[in-house]
Amino acid sequence: MNQTGEMQKKILQLQDIHKAFYIGKPNELEILHGISMDVFDGQFVSVVGASGSGKTTLMNLIGLLDRPTSGKYLIEDIDVEDATDDELSYIRNQKIGFVFQTYNLVAKTNALKNVELPMLYAGMPAGERRERAEYLLELVGMSDRMKHMPEELSGGQKQRVAIARSLANDPTIVLADEPTGALDSKTGRVVMDLFHKLNKEQGKTVILITHSTELAEETERIVTISDGLITGERGGSNHVIS
Amino acid sequence: MLFLENIRMAVTSLKANKTRAFLTMLGIIIGISSVIAIMTVGNSLSASLSDSMQSMGANNVEVYITRKTPEIDEKENGIVFGTVDRSKKITEDDLITDEMITNLLKDFEDSIEAISATEDVESSVVKSGTESASVSVMGVSQGYFVANNVKLKAGSQISASDASGARNVCMVSDQLVDDLYDGDYEATVGRQISMEALNQTLTFTVVGVYEYHKTQMESMLVGSGSSGTNLYIPLTTAKRLTHSRNYAYFDVVGKTGVDPDRLASKVKTYLQGYYRSNAYLTVDTFSMATMVESMTTMMGTITLAISIIAGIALLVGGIGVMNIMLVSITERTREIGTRKALGATNGSIRIQFITEAMIICLIGGAIGVGLGIVMGAVAAKALGYAASPSIGSIIGSLVFSLAIGVFFGYYPANKAAKMNPIEALRYE
Numbered sequence: 001m002n003q004t005g006e007m008q009k010k011i012l013q014l015q016d017i018h019k020a021f022y023i024g025k026p027n028e029l030e031i032l033h034g035i036s037m038d039v040f041d042g043q044f045v046s047v048v049g050a051s052g053s054g055k056t057t058l059m060n061l062i063g064l065l066d067r068p069t070s071g072k073y074l075i076e077d078i079d080v081e082d083a084t085d086d087e088l089s090y091i092r093n094q095k096i097g098f099v100f101q102t103y104n105l106v107a108k109t110n111a112l113k114n115v116e117l118p119m120l121y122a123g124m125p126a127g128e129r130r131e132r133a134e135y136l137l138e139l140v141g142m143s144d145r146m147k148h149m150p151e152e153l154s155g156g157q158k159q160r161v162a163i164a165r166s167l168a169n170d171p172t173i174v175l176a177d178e179p180t181g182a183l184d185s186k187t188g189r190v191v192m193d194l195f196h197k198l199n200k201e202q203g204k205t206v207i208l209i210t211h212s213t214e215l216a217e218e219t220e221r222i223v224t225i226s227d228g229l230i231t232g233e234r235g236g237s238n239h240v241i242s
Numbered sequence: 243m244l245f246l247e248n249i250r251m252a253v254t255s256l257k258a259n260k261t262r263a264f265l266t267m268l269g270i271i272i273g274i275s276s277v278i279a280i281m282t283v284g285n286s287l288s289a290s291l292s293d294s295m296q297s298m299g300a301n302n303v304e305v306y307i308t309r310k311t312p313e314i315d316e317k318e319n320g321i322v323f324g325t326v327d328r329s330k331k332i333t334e335d336d337l338i339t340d341e342m343i344t345n346l347l348k349d350f351e352d353s354i355e356a357i358s359a360t361e362d363v364e365s366s367v368v369k370s371g372t373e374s375a376s377v378s379v380m381g382v383s384q385g386y387f388v389a390n391n392v393k394l395k396a397g398s399q400i401s402a403s404d405a406s407g408a409r410n411v412c413m414v415s416d417q418l419v420d421d422l423y424d425g426d427y428e429a430t431v432g433r434q435i436s437m438e439a440l441n442q443t444l445t446f447t448v449v450g451v452y453e454y455h456k457t458q459m460e461s462m463l464v465g466s467g468s469s470g471t472n473l474y475i476p477l478t479t480a481k482r483l484t485h486s487r488n489y490a491y492f493d494v495v496g497k498t499g500v501d502p503d504r505l506a507s508k509v510k511t512y513l514q515g516y517y518r519s520n521a522y523l524t525v526d527t528f529s530m531a532t533m534v535e536s537m538t539t540m541m542g543t544i545t546l547a548i549s550i551i552a553g554i555a556l557l558v559g560g561i562g563v564m565n566i567m568l569v570s571i572t573e574r575t576r577e578i579g580t581r582k583a584l585g586a587t588n589g590s591i592r593i594q595f596i597t598e599a600m601i602i603c604l605i606g607g608a609i610g611v612g613l614g615i616v617m618g619a620v621a622a623k624a625l626g627y628a629a630s631p632s633i634g635s636i637i638g639s640l641v642f643s644l645a646i647g648v649f650f651g652y653y654p655a656n657k658a659a660k661m662n663p664i665e666a667l668r669y670e
Binding site for chain 1: 244247251255576577579581582583584585586589590663664
């Protein structure tokens with residue numbers, strides 16, 4: 001499929017990314033000390049690191065929830081350095097699908113409406129929105145619980161709704177932050193299988209942020225982060241050099 | 243962002259906290275309902291006043307004998323209807339004489355259209371076969387018909403010669419004719435009618451039938467029970483029957499274009515001249531225009547006072563809305579972070595929360611309007627007026643509620659909009 005070499009397209013480019021907090025204050029703290037990596041279309045990448053390694057900070061930067069202190073970040077060849085807040089919102093909406101450890105479904109709002117939310121912000125008409133939300137919930141095996149409120153769903157079910165939501169605007173990448181962290185191993189397995197399925201069958205690029213090397217082993221490419229630097233790379237680079 | 247979706251989200255969030263939403267609305271409800279209630283009462287009052295003015299005549303000035311009480315302020319004395327407390331032995335000599343009236347007419351011929359004097363004889367019952375109708379026999383001067391805008395249905399008015407001859411003629415109401423003579427007005431003219439009054443049988447020849455109107459003032463004073471209609475006889479005839487000569491009160495009808503207020507004070511000054519030597523009585527005047535003016539002023543003051551209270555209630559209510567919105571966004575920090583991650587712009591978050599505040603205020607305002615109309619209607623009914631809610635103030639109140647929502651919702655909404663998505667997502 002897309003692992004044939006020249007067809008590979010760089011969809012994310014991070015060049016010497018630094019991120020510091022409390023800049024100019026006595027407690028200034030640099031978390032990322034120069035991260036460079038590319039992510040190619042269709043990859044299933046895991047970013048592994050212990051807590052405090054900077055992987056969450058990296059995820060926030062990739063997800064455009066935060067801006068790097070220095071360095072260059074391109075998403076589908078768009079340099080986001082000078083983007084305004086509203087432009088960042090738009091890029092998040094269109095190109096990034098978030099899956100959180102704590103699901104973050106909007107309360108008192110049923111599964112269908114939760115999945116519709118990113119499409120609502122994209123300004124999609126109601127009928128189209130609903131149709132796509134139904135399709136996505138079916139894709140994650142939740143078609144029988146579309147009208148359920150988040151409170152009425154189990155953890156694994158919530159996470160599947162969240163995954164359906166992340167796919168709403170057919171994003172460039174799905175960014176999953178410890179998606180199985182709050183689940184037992186059995187439901188965690190279901191969720192991981194879903195990511196594999198999305199990657200294989202839909203060709204979705206998935207970035208999995210995790211502390212678990214066991215989960216990371218499942219992915220085709222592993223990037224290890226430690227103390228704000230990439231300390232290991234496995235898999236992915238092979239098919240970059242072609 | 244889509245307008246309807248924002249409303250839907252706001253309603254969803256309010257439904258999740260119904261009690262809290264209602265308590266938040268209370269301030270708005272109290273504020274708006276008091277404004278609407280007072281507006282309804284005010285509106286009803288002015289509608290009723292203009293009705294009374296039409297039936298009584300805005301140019302009429304009432305002149306009456308009153309006790310000399312130095313502390314009585316003439317403005318406060320506005321609502322006395324010309325009756326004199328008879329317990330204090332007011333003799334015939336204390337009253338206003340024909341001579342005084344004649345002189346008054348002569349000296350004010352430029353501004354006085356007519357004088358309306360009356361003499362109540364007695365209430366009685368007129369019978370015809372099995373039917374009967376109660377009447378108040380009342381002697382009236384020529385000017386009475388002008389002052390009270392009496393309209394004829396058949397026959398003619400009591401004439402000057404009827405008056406000077408003190409003849410036994412009368413005018414009856416159309417209602418009496420309807421009750422007794424099957425509504426045949428023309429045939430009633432010329433008919434002799436008799437009744438028992440003043441311990442004798444009085445017989446009058448009907449010269450005219452007038453159109454009866456139950457005025458607002460009558461229904462207020464008399465109540466809903468039927469007390470019959472007036473049977474007008476010449477004033478001179480009435481005076482003969484009651485053996486009285488003079489007047490405790492009468493009405494002056496000003497000429498068109500004459501300011502009733504100024505006429506009232508001039509007439510008062512003029513007639514008070516006759517009472518300078520009287521130890522305990524004098525003359526006072528009252529005009530409908532003065533009453534309307536003083537009631538309008540009073541209503542204005544009450545409206546202002548209640549508006550200020552309502553304004554304070556709305557301010558407090560608005561602060562309540564702001565407070566609850568701040569609580570709400572704190573509770574929903576994670577949700578805000580999630581929405582931002584999903585692509586909500588700061589603007590759409592801001593609009594979402596402003597919409598929520600506006601919906602709270604609008605619902606509160608609508609409840610307030612409904613409650614206000616009910617309270618106003620009850621108050622107007624208690625005061626004896628027909629309730630007429632003011633459409634302008636209803637629309638105004640709803641718009642104002644929305645404005646409160648925008649004003650007090652902006653700060654919390656802006657706070658939500660400016661949240662850092664990372665911190666918001668991680669908020670516990």
